[in-house]
Amino acid sequence: MPRHPSLSAATAGLSADVYSALAERARRRGGTIHPLHVGDTYLDPPEGARAEAQRTAEHPRLHNYAPVQGEPALLAAIRRRLAGRYGHDLDPACLQVVPGATTGLALVLAALLDPGDELLLPSPFWPLIRGLATTRGCAPVEVPFFTRLGEPGFDPEAALEAAVTPRTAAVYVNTPHNPTGRILPEPVVDAVARVARRHDLWVLADDAYEELVYGQPHRPLWLRADLADRTVASHTLSKSYAFAGGRVGFVHGPPDAMRAIRGVQVFNAYCAPRPMQLGAARALEEGDAWLAETRRLYARAGAEAAAALGLPAPEAGTFLFLDAAPYFLPGEGLPGFLERCLDAGVLLTPGPAAGRDYGTWVRLCFTAVPPAELTDALGRLARVLGRSGVSRSDR
Ligand SMILES: Cc1ncc(COP(=O)(O)O)c(C=O)c1O
DSSP: OOOTTTTOOGGTTTSSSSHHHHHHHEEEHOSSOEEETTTOSSOHHHHHGGGOOTTTTTTTTTOOOOOOTTOHHHHHHHHHHHHHHHOOOOOOEEEEEEEEEHHHHHHHHHHHHOTTTTEEEEEEEOOHHHHHHHHHTTTEEEEOOOOTSSSTTTOHHHHHHHHHOEEEEEEEEEEEEEOOOOOOOHHHHHHHHHHHHHHOOOEEOOOOOTTOOOOOOOGGGGTTTTTTTTEEEEEEEHHHHGGGGGGEEEEEOOOOOOHHHHHHHHTTTOOOHHHHHHHHHHHHOOOOOHHHHHHHHHHHHHHHHHHHHHHOOOOOOSSSEEEEEGGGGTTTOHHHHHHHHHHHHEEEEEGGGGTTTTHHHHHEESSSSOHHHHHHHHHHHHHHHHHOOOGGGGG
């Protein structure tokens, strides 16, 4: 039991510097530094969605609490979006607006898991999910997965099975995926579904990048008949509408789970910010053309970045994930490599933030800076990697 000055055991070892321990060195260095280490965008949201477009004259009590479940206009816009995109008529009681998916997933974990439970984390993963599990007192169980899918003989079902214990309560599945930019193929989702059903696991489906798909549309997990009864899906406007500072997301799932999640939200965040919920509703209602153009810009940036790193173009999302070991100098490890990238003017995320098995990997966000800056960053990286780089004429 912690007593002053000790802290909660669940938070011991958490660091606010999830994305780069190099930030301090970067501050000291000065000069041009391209921050490709954090998942962000250079774009502003569609006009009607922006903070400055929400006015008290139009929305009396704009700054009051919103209803716990969410603003009616946003709830309606979300249901229309899911109906239009997936032909699914969502039960209104099963929907909950949350102040961003990070909080949303924390609420889901608090509602569905107990301290001591284990959460399967196919890795690499979005860096914050591991800390969300540990702050809940749960044990994250990392299973190298996304980077192994192409390996001859890799059996996704066996890999997950081997990690299941009597304490396993849930599996977290993020597709489209941060950081690999891949969409899980249907047979792999079939394998996840079999493991989840066999062991009575909850499925936490993280759909943060559902709108940023550059090729074939994918089928979300929550739409599958074999997963619908056990899947809580998490969505956010942060990525699809450049709305990360707006802190608006939503979760939906089976009725009992949603009742519990709503209950936790009352005693936690209470509601998402009302002005931003109204903006989010407008993004969903008015932002189709903006989203189409954003998708085009991001797909192009992703293809350019992938070419510079010698990777296949991303299928979705805003990241690439690279094993940098072949580019290490003799005797160099990941810290030295990252410092060389920084000295060249580019910040990258260390792979271990996305899983302990990724000690030689790096993550790059290709939407964090405008196209011309990205080209400059990629040229700098290409020199560090000893690759020929990309020419501006390709753009
Ligand atoms: C996979 C994934 N899930 C969830 C989130 C969190 O999104 P939000 O900004 O809504 O908290 C992110 C943000 O980077 C993400 O990449």
